[in-house]
Amino acid sequence: MTVITRGPMQRPVYFAYGADIEEAIGLLSAAIQAAPLVAEAYDQRWLAIQLLEGDQSLREKVSLYPDAQPVVDALAVSRGRLQQLYGDDVDVALVDHRYEFVHRLVREAVVQTRGRYVSKSDKIDRIVTHPVFGIPIFLALMWVVFKVTIDLSAPFLDWIAGVLDGPITNWTVALLSVVGLGGSWVESLAVDGVIAGVGGVLVFVPVMAALYLVLAVLEDCGYLARAAMVMDRVMRKVGLQGKSFLPMVVGFGCSVPAIYATRTLESQRDRVLTGLLVPFMSCSARLPVYVLFAAIFFPQYASLAIFAMYLLGIAIAMIVGLLLNHTLFKSDEPSFFVMELPPYRLPMVRNVWRQMWNRTSSFLHNAWTIILVVSIVLWFLLAIPVRGATSSFADVPVDDSLFGALSSAIAPAFAPLGFGSWQASGSLLTGFVAKEVVIATMAQVYQVDLPAEAATPPTTFSEDIGFIATSFVQATVDTVKSIPLMIGINLFETEDAAKPTTLMQTVRVDFDQTSGGHGALAGLAFMVFVLLYTPCMVAVVAVKHELGTKWMWVSVLGQLAIAWLVAFIIFQGGKLLLG
Amino acid sequence: MLWKVLHAVEEANAPLDLNELSRRLDVDRSVLDGMIQFWVRKGRLADDATVAGQAAVVCATHGCRGSCPGPQGCPFTMKMPRMISVSSPAPD
Numbered sequence: 001m002t003v004i005t006r007g008p009m010q011r012p013v014y015f016a017y018g019a020d021i022e023e024a025i026g027l028l029s030a031a032i033q034a035a036p037l038v039a040e041a042y043d044q045r046w047l048a049i050q051l052l053e054g055d056q057s058l059r060e061k062v063s064l065y066p067d068a069q070p071v072v073d074a075l076a077v078s079r080g081r082l083q084q085l086y087g088d089d090v091d092v093a094l095v096d097h098r099y100e101f102v103h104r105l106v107r108e109a110v111v112q113t114r115g116r117y118v119s120k121s122d123k124i125d126r127i128v129t130h131p132v133f134g135i136p137i138f139l140a141l142m143w144v145v146f147k148v149t150i151d152l153s154a155p156f157l158d159w160i161a162g163v164l165d166g167p168i169t170n171w172t173v174a175l176l177s178v179v180g181l182g183g184s185w186v187e188s189l190a191v192d193g194v195i196a197g198v199g200g201v202l203v204f205v206p207v208m209a210a211l212y213l214v215l216a217v218l219e220d221c222g223y224l225a226r227a228a229m230v231m232d233r234v235m236r237k238v239g240l241q242g243k244s245f246l247p248m249v250v251g252f253g254c255s256v257p258a259i260y261a262t263r264t265l266e267s268q269r270d271r272v273l274t275g276l277l278v279p280f281m282s283c284s285a286r287l288p289v290y291v292l293f294a295a296i297f298f299p300q301y302a303s304l305a306i307f308a309m310y311l312l313g314i315a316i317a318m319i320v321g322l323l324l325n326h327t328l329f330k331s332d333e334p335s336f337f338v339m340e341l342p343p344y345r346l347p348m349v350r351n352v353w354r355q356m357w358n359r360t361s362s363f364l365h366n367a368w369t370i371i372l373v374v375s376i377v378l379w380f381l382l383a384i385p386v387r388g389a390t391s392s393f394a395d396v397p398v399d400d401s402l403f404g405a406l407s408s409a410i411a412p413a414f415a416p417l418g419f420g421s422w423q424a425s426g427s428l429l430t431g432f433v434a435k436e437v438v439i440a441t442m443a444q445v446y447q448v449d450l451p452a453e454a455a456t457p458p459t460t461f462s463e464d465i466g467f468i469a470t471s472f473v474q475a476t477v478d479t480v481k482s483i484p485l486m487i488g489i490n491l492f493e494t495e496d497a498a499k500p501t502t503l504m505q506t507v508r509v510d511f512d513q514t515s516g517g518h519g520a521l522a523g524l525a526f527m528v529f530v531l532l533y534t535p536c537m538v539a540v541v542a543v544k545h546e547l548g549t550k551w552m553w554v555s556v557l558g559q560l561a562i563a564w565l566v567a568f569i570i571f572q573g574g575k576l577l578l579g
Numbered sequence: 580m581l582w583k584v585l586h587a588v589e590e591a592n593a594p595l596d597l598n599e600l601s602r603r604l605d606v607d608r609s610v611l612d613g614m615i616q617f618w619v620r621k622g623r624l625a626d627d628a629t630v631a632g633q634a635a636v637v638c639a640t641h642g643c644r645g646s647c648p649g650p651q652g653c654p655f656t657m658k659m660p661r662m663i664s665v666s667s668p669a670p671d
Contacts, residue, residue, distance in 0.1 A: 095617055096581040099610065103580060106607060122598065131593070225660035229594045242594050243627075243662055337664035338588055338595045338615075 017097045020085055024052060024078035031074030035067040051075050052082065053091040121343040125226070134230035139311070141218065146307045149210040150291065155478035156206035157291075159471050161501065164199040167464035185394035189379050192444060197375025200443030200503075201367050201436045204288035209360045211284055215253065216355035220347035224249055229339060238321030239329060243337050244274040248317065251281030252310070253359065255535040258283075259542040273321060273329050275547050276555055279535050280317040282310050284363075285435035289530045292439060296504045297511075297523035305524075309531050316532060316562065367436065374430055374437045378403060378444055398445060407445075417529065417564065418515035418522030418571040428529065434536040446506045521574040525567040532563035580606065584614045585623060589665050597663075615663055627662040 016022055028048040033039050038047070042062075050058050052075070059075070062068050079090060086093045128137055169191055176187045218224050227249050232242025244265060251258035258278045262271045282290075290309050294302035381403035385391035388400040398404050399422070407426030414420045414428070423445040431438040459467070508519055515522035534540060534556050544552040583604055588595075601608045618624040 092581055092621070099580045099614060102610065103606065106610075119598075125596070228660070228662075229596075232594045241664075243664065246660070337662050338591070338597055338600055339663075340661040341596045341598070342660065 015098070015101050017094065021052075021082065021094060021097065024082050025049060028052065028071070028074050028078045031071045035065065035071050037065045037067050038062055038071055041065070048078075049094065052079060053094050054079075119343065121222070121341070124344055125341065128223070129226050129229045131233065134226075135234070138227060138230050141223070142310060143303075143307055145211070145214045145218070146310065147303045148214050149207060149287075150303050150306060151482045152479055153206035153210040155475040155482065157203055159475035160205065161203045162471050163468055164195060164202065166459075167468055168199070169195055170459060170464060171461075185383065188383075188394055189376070193375050193379030194372065196443040197378065197440040198367055198372050200439045201288065201371050202364075204291060204436075204439070205360065205364065205367075207287055207291055208284055208363045209356060211287060212253075212356040212359040213352065216352040216359075217347045219355065220345075220351045222342040222344045225339070225341055229341075234318065238273075238277075238318055239325030240270060240273060240321065241337060244270060244277075247274055247278050248281045248314075251278045251283060253284050255279050255281070255283045255539040256542045259539060259546055262546060269329055272547050272551055273324060275543060276324070276551065276558070277317040277321050279539060279543075279555065279559055280313050280320065280532060282313040282531055283435065283535050284359075285536065286530055288436060288439050290527055292442075292504070292507075293523050293527050296508050297520040305527070309527055312528065313531055316566065320558075320562065363436075370434050371436055371440050374433055375440050375444065378430060378441060381406070382444065403445070413564075414529075415514070416572065417525045417567045418518060419511055419526050421510050421514045423510060424514070424526060428533070431530065432534055432537060434538075435530065438530060442507065443503060446503055446510070515571070518571070518575055518578070521571050521578070524574070525571040528570055529563045529567040532566055533559050580604075581614055581617060584611065585618055588624060588663065619663075622666055625664050625666045627664075 017025065025045065025048045028051065029044045032042070032044045032047055047058070047062070051062070051071075059072075063072055082090045082093070127133055130137075172190050172195060173182065173187060176182055176184075176190065181187055215224075225246075228242040228246045230242075231245040235242050235245050244262075247258045247261040247265075250261050255278060258281065259275055262274045262278065265271045265274060286309075287306070290306045291302070294305040298305040382398055382401045383394040383396065384402040385393070385396035385400055386402050386405045388397065391397065391400050399408075403426055404422055407422035407429060410429060411420050411422045411425040414425050419425070423442070426445055427438045427441040430441045507523075511522045511526070512519035540552060540556060543555045547555075584600075584606075587600060587604060595603075597611065598608065601611045604611065606614070615624060615626070619626045
């Protein structure tokens with residue numbers, strides 16, 4: 001706490017530079033005084049100081065006066081003398097004297113009533129940004145983020161899936177029947193294309209909203225900024241500074257702004273290296289893939305599996321960075337930085353809500369633009385026959401469709417990774433556009449040829465509305481129940497685990513077949529491939545924009561190669577270990 | 580005093596918080612800010628505050644191209660903390 005006490009005025013305070021500078025000022029002031037036109041226009045001492053500090057615009061103005069030549073000559077002499085003492089830093093010497101003076105004045109006038117003030121934020125930072133404890137705390141917080149994200153959102157995920165499969169599909173079919181399109185290819189496009197594709201992604205909106213909520217809380221309370229300090233030591237191992245970790249933190253949300261954030265880095269080397277590593281950070285668009293595959297193959301350890309993906313992304317980025325630092329990007333140890341850490345505070349509901357809403361709405365926007373377009377294009381590709389004499393448009397076995405043929409062509413490349421079916425390969429192919437599309441594609445290609453499920457009795461409009469409302473209330477209740485479970489407290493009776501959906505079952509069967517019975521390993525390899533290959537087309541454009549075409553190709557091809565290699569090691573290595 | 584600030588940044592062996600630097604040099608925080616801005620003007624230190632702001636703006640207007648959801652800008656933006664570092668000797 002600093003208190004300024006008011007005492008009697010003892011003496012007026014004069015400020016003087018050191019003897020050498022005062023001598024130079026005196027010499028120049030005398031020359032100014034001898035030039036009446038200049039002296040009339042400016043205060044002599046002020047002008048002398050400004051000219052000695054090197055104010056070029058003022059020097060040009062003064063030189064326009066007819067009697068200014070002696071002033072200019074005196075300036076050259078005075079500055080020359082000072083340059084002998086201070087080199088090129090004459091201005092620094094002058095400014096430094098002023099700061100010294102102000103500092104001395106403050107020391108004399110300000111009374112510190114307490115010792116050195118240490119704020120609550122400083123006390124928290126002593127632990128949170130501690131060189132040893134900082135990293136475990138960071139990892140623990142990340143674990144909490146994903147635990148809360150998955151557990152809070154799960155009931156609403158089931159709710160949206162129920163609403164899309166039930167009322168929305170029913171209403172669409174009924175509406176098309178009214179206009180005479182029932183049973184036509186338009187109905188197939190709407191139900192199997194748009195609702196299955198876009199709906200398959202919309203199901204994950206609660207997951208994204210929960211992730212954005214928790215990240216917004218961490219951001220608003222001031223913790224995320226500390227991540228750069230905490231990770232500085234790790235980043236130095238790969239020849240970067242902690243500052244480079246901030247674009248990576250942004251990369252957990254979306255790779256595109258993260259790549260643009262690399263322009264905050266000073267050197268081109270750091271920008272390129274960080275830009276190449278940022279796409280390995282698991283962006284939020286990949287989360288739906290993890291959630292689906294974790295639910296299929298690791299239902300008991302879903303949070304752990306998803307958390308492992310995020311850690312693996314960081315680890316691969318560090319390993320790649322280490323390799324690049326010792327090969328293409330050799331450099332001296334980067335310098336350290338000073339950071340303005342915001343004080344810790346309780347997150348403001350309005351800020352958190354705004355951040356969450358902005359990010360979730362942009363995810364929804366993607367669903368209605370990119371994913372809708374891709375879903376429609378994909379449906380047409382699935383409807384166009386390229387094989388089979390009896391096939392016709394919209395009446396073709398998916399294997400014989402154009403998309404089936406295209407995907408089958410690349411499928412052998414993924415066979416050593418355990419997921420060599422054309423459906424899985426095709427999902428990765430469309431995933432180049434955006435990672436949300438992976439799920440949209442799976443929802444279409446795995447469900448197109450499914451036998452019709454047991455017929456459910458038709459429902460009325462009011463029954464559908466009732467279902468939406470009651471299932472929403474149930475989802476809310478289930479979410480509230482899940483809160484104590486997150487910390488291991490079970491206040492409620494154990495319920496049966498959620499039933500796997502048809503999509504989950506077919507994916508499981510497909511992966512079991514293509515992997516020779518090692519479906520879980522193939523599923524894990526698929527998750528890793530999704531984690532490590534190109535995030536999306538927009539990210540590729542961002543890399544080209546920021547780093548150039550050469551680095552864009554290095555980034556795309558490098559990520560593909562690394563994704564394939566790591567997935568291969570996981571699948572084949574896992575097979576060897578499991579026997 | 581100005582030199583002390585510059586040397587403190589140049590010779591730091593770990594990232595520093597501005598408040599911590601202020602305490603370490605026994606200089607009031609507002610005075611320290613002024614001295615840092617002086618070195619930024621001289622080109623000896625780089626202050627990220629404005630560059631970070633630009634990154635978000637660029638992302639919102641050009642970077643995302645067709646996928647930008649309108650005035651809200653990027654799918655995911657984050658306010659970057661202000662960072663001060665030693666300027667590179669020569670631009671690349």
